[in-house]
Amino acid sequence: MKHMAVVTLVGSAFAYLAMPATGAEMTGKEVFDHYCSYCHGSGDGPGTMQLGRSRGRDKALLTERTDLTPEYIKFIVRHGLRSMPPFVPSDLTDAKLKSLAGFLAK
Amino acid sequence: MAEPLPPGVNAKRMADALERFRRVVGDDWVFTGERVASYHDPYTIPNDPMRYKAHAAVAPASTEQVQEIVSVANDLRVPLWTVSRGKNFAYGGAAPVLSGSVVLDLSRMNRILEVNEKFGYALIEPGVSYFDLYRHIQDRGLKLWLDVPDPGWGSIVGNALDHGVGYTPYGDHFMMQCGMEVVLADGKVVRTGMGAMPGNSTWQLFKYGFGPYVDGLFSQSNFGIVTKMGIWLMPEPSGYRPYLITFPREEDIEQVVEIVRPLRLNNVIQNAATIRSLVLDAALFTTKSRYYSGEGPIPDSVAKQIMADQEIGMWNFCGAMYGPPAITDALWAAIRDSFASIPGAKFYAPEDRKRQADILRHRADTMRGIPKLTEFGFLNWNGGGGHVGFSPVSPTTGEDAMKQFRMVSGRVREYGFDYMGLMAIGFRELHHVTVIVYDQTDPKERDKLNELFRLLVREAAAEGYGEYRTHIHYMDTIAGTYSWNNNALMNMHQKIKDALDPNGILSPGKSGIWPRHMRDGTKT
Numbered sequence: 001m002k003h004m005a006v007v008t009l010v011g012s013a014f015a016y017l018a019m020p021a022t023g024a025e026m027t028g029k030e031v032f033d034h035y036c037s038y039c040h041g042s043g044d045g046p047g048t049m050q051l052g053r054s055r056g057r058d059k060a061l062l063t064e065r066t067d068l069t070p071e072y073i074k075f076i077v078r079h080g081l082r083s084m085p086p087f088v089p090s091d092l093t094d095a096k097l098k099s100l101a102g103f104l105a106k
Numbered sequence: 107m108a109e110p111l112p113p114g115v116n117a118k119r120m121a122d123a124l125e126r127f128r129r130v131v132g133d134d135w136v137f138t139g140e141r142v143a144s145y146h147d148p149y150t151i152p153n154d155p156m157r158y159k160a161h162a163a164v165a166p167a168s169t170e171q172v173q174e175i176v177s178v179a180n181d182l183r184v185p186l187w188t189v190s191r192g193k194n195f196a197y198g199g200a201a202p203v204l205s206g207s208v209v210l211d212l213s214r215m216n217r218i219l220e221v222n223e224k225f226g227y228a229l230i231e232p233g234v235s236y237f238d239l240y241r242h243i244q245d246r247g248l249k250l251w252l253d254v255p256d257p258g259w260g261s262i263v264g265n266a267l268d269h270g271v272g273y274t275p276y277g278d279h280f281m282m283q284c285g286m287e288v289v290l291a292d293g294k295v296v297r298t299g300m301g302a303m304p305g306n307s308t309w310q311l312f313k314y315g316f317g318p319y320v321d322g323l324f325s326q327s328n329f330g331i332v333t334k335m336g337i338w339l340m341p342e343p344s345g346y347r348p349y350l351i352t353f354p355r356e357e358d359i360e361q362v363v364e365i366v367r368p369l370r371l372n373n374v375i376q377n378a379a380t381i382r383s384l385v386l387d388a389a390l391f392t393t394k395s396r397y398y399s400g401e402g403p404i405p406d407s408v409a410k411q412i413m414a415d416q417e418i419g420m421w422n423f424c425g426a427m428y429g430p431p432a433i434t435d436a437l438w439a440a441i442r443d444s445f446a447s448i449p450g451a452k453f454y455a456p457e458d459r460k461r462q463a464d465i466l467r468h469r470a471d472t473m474r475g476i477p478k479l480t481e482f483g484f485l486n487w488n489g490g491g492g493h494v495g496f497s498p499v500s501p502t503t504g505e506d507a508m509k510q511f512r513m514v515s516g517r518v519r520e521y522g523f524d525y526m527g528l529m530a531i532g533f534r535e536l537h538h539v540t541v542i543v544y545d546q547t548d549p550k551e552r553d554k555l556n557e558l559f560r561l562l563v564r565e566a567a568a569e570g571y572g573e574y575r576t577h578i579h580y581m582d583t584i585a586g587t588y589s590w591n592n593n594a595l596m597n598m599h600q601k602i603k604d605a606l607d608p609n610g611i612l613s614p615g616k617s618g619i620w621p622r623h624m625r626d627g628t629k630t
Contacts, residue, residue: 018216018238038258038479044391044463046482053393053486078144082491082547083482085195086144089137090165091213091233
């Protein structure tokens with residue numbers, strides 16, 4: 001019966017988790033691709049445009065920056081900056097943030 | 107600065123509540139102190155830093171944990187402010203109306219429980235974003251399309267509950283929800299519609315079940331916590347043709363809307379199409395400073411230069427056709443012939459556009475359900491970062507559209523902002539959404555924005571236009587405009603609130619609905 005199948009799906013391991021619970025196993029690049037790339041991943045992303053406008057073109061793409069520290073990245077992610085909103089720790093967890101900071105603060 | 111406590115809750119009681127929350131969800135998922143900063147409204151409007159500030163946040167992983175948290179909150183009378191993912195940024199983000207509330211953050215409840223290709227639906231939890239479900243569908247090669255709003259990182263459940271809209275034929279998101287699971291304030295779990303019947307297999311297929319249809323009670327409300335929702339998905343059509351039609355003059359909006367109404371009512375315009383103003387579309391890919399360094403809104407001469415550079419009009423109508431070529435060819439002939447009567451109208455398909463960063467290329471993605479964040483380019487228009495939406499609803503008539511445009515654009519420009527508006531086409535109404543982009547770092551500009559917004563609400567209400575959705579700062583104000591028959595509707599809401607949530611622990615102040623003990627002004 002279809003009903004039985006649905007009940008099984010709702011209440012069991014067949015359900016698909018949209019993201020791992022803590023993200024401890026995600027690499028920094030994976031975290032960047034998942035959370036940041038929509039705004040900061042290309043030349044016409046809103047975040048890239050904003051940084052190009054406010055900091056200059058050489059600082060527009062986060063993945064090409066060499067002046068970012070892990071502490072700065074963590075602060076901005078948790079507090080936001082101007083048009084960028086903050087990311088809550090239930091979603092972009094501390095473990096994911098550590099990986100991300102390590103990836104961007106080359 | 108210490109986090110505020112809610113009215114009537116002392117530090118000891120709050121500490122007890124947080125300790126009990128930790129026992130439910132674990133130490134890692136109760137956030138206090140510096141870690142609450144992420145839950146503040148990033149685009150705050152009032153200058154009082156203690157307004158709309160959470161005391162803490164708790165993030166459950168299951169319906170059972172939500173039930174336990176609600177039980178603790180009832181025991182200790184601690185108010186919870188529920189968010190699905192907290193990404194409703196133009197309307198307050200994750201921040202509570204009542205300062206000192208504990209944010210009940212459902213981000214971790216992100217299970218995609220079922221995607222049914224045969225019937226075209228998904229059953230999901232509130233933490234599932236548009237990006238999440240899109241990836242899930244793509245990874246499995248399912249022939250289903252989402253309908254997405256502009257912020258792809260938002261919650262599908264949360265957006266539907268807040269009456270959000272998108273761009274495909276499934277653009278009215280609450281219309282497309284089917285079946286809910288809800289935790290009530292007393293901790294009981296109910297399933298709505300056919301979900302209430304044991305052994306039934308149509309929970310996500312038939313909305314109404316038997317008896318009163320209650321799903322609407324849980325939208326834009328504080329009567330329960332939605333922990334699961336069915337959402338209908340569009341079968342992938344056999345053909346897809348997006349288009350852009352531009353119009354050169356502001357006054358064209360009257361004729362455009364008169365043409366739109368019968369086309370939409372008759373489903374010749376199949377999707378939730380939008381008519382967008384010059385600056386809103388231009389701002390996605392360019393900045394004001396590139397064109398204008400003066401004070402206040404851009405003058406007409408600059409507007410004309412932007413139109414020429416960006417190949418857009420004073421108004422820009424983005425729509426799409428869905429189906430086999432025989433159908434889309436016939437629809438296009440009707441649409442093109444209808445709008446061709448407007449002098450200066452120009453017609454484009456994506457391949458006609460020269461720029462890579464282009465409004466039609468972007469909309470061609472969202473009108474087929476690809477989630478993105480491109481829209482937030484408009485925040486770069488003046489670099490100020492803050493934005494808020496003023497969103498009155500009007501009939502789909504040219505006269506109303508023109509009147510709304512004149513009223514809102516006149517005031518917005520008078521206060522020194524550029525008019526950035528869109529008219530989202532429903533079946534019989536327009537959502538006239540004006541985004542006001544402001545410098546959130548400037549207290550004077552925030553005051554100016556606040557004065558403008560309240561003026562817009564008053565003037566719209568005087569003409570019979572009501573907002574469909576609003577920022578947490580204006581929920582009481584907007585609720586006050588729905589006052590027919592001596593506030594009869596609000597009185598009914600309050601009776602429901604008192605019956606379902608007598609201790610007033612669920613999202614006090616949501617949509618202007620306050621618990622009984624906070625209706626005398628003690629809330630602030």
